[in-house]
Amino acid sequence: MKNILVIGATGQIGSELTLELRKRYGNDHVVAGYIPSAKPQGELKTSGPSALADVTDRQSIEMVVRxxxxDAIYNLAALLSVVAExxxxxxxxxxxxxLWNVLEVAREYGCSVFTPSSIGSFGESTPHVKTPQDTVQRPRTMYGVTKVTNRVAQ
Incomplete structure (x- = not known):
């Protein structure tokens, strides 16, 4: 059975995804990674393991992986677009x-990595209808810049 670490598990998407992954893979197989200022609450806290996993601190990620x-790291750590600006x-x-920290730990320990992109990675010049998979990406926000860089880095 796979063991999954969700970094950013207490965030907007991470909190929902972590609970869904626990339903699919079992509560004990999905670790809710959090930062000190956003500890798990409610069902997220009681339904399975949680651990400090700060994406900016490679050692914290490595400790949880060990x-x-x-086997798999879901990297959902991000600032909301408005905050990022x-x-x-x-x-x-x-x-x-x-992301670099996540990829390095994953390489060292043989983990797969999932890190989502966002519509924020595109920009005004991207076609709005039937947007192709490979297309122009000229984000106008810092949030978008980080998402484009994530896509290219993988």
Missing amino acids: QFKV SRPAMAWKIGIDG
């Missing part, structure tokens, strides 16, 4: 440097 024998350096640290 402790729970993680007001804190671009933090957006870069989480979105780009954080």
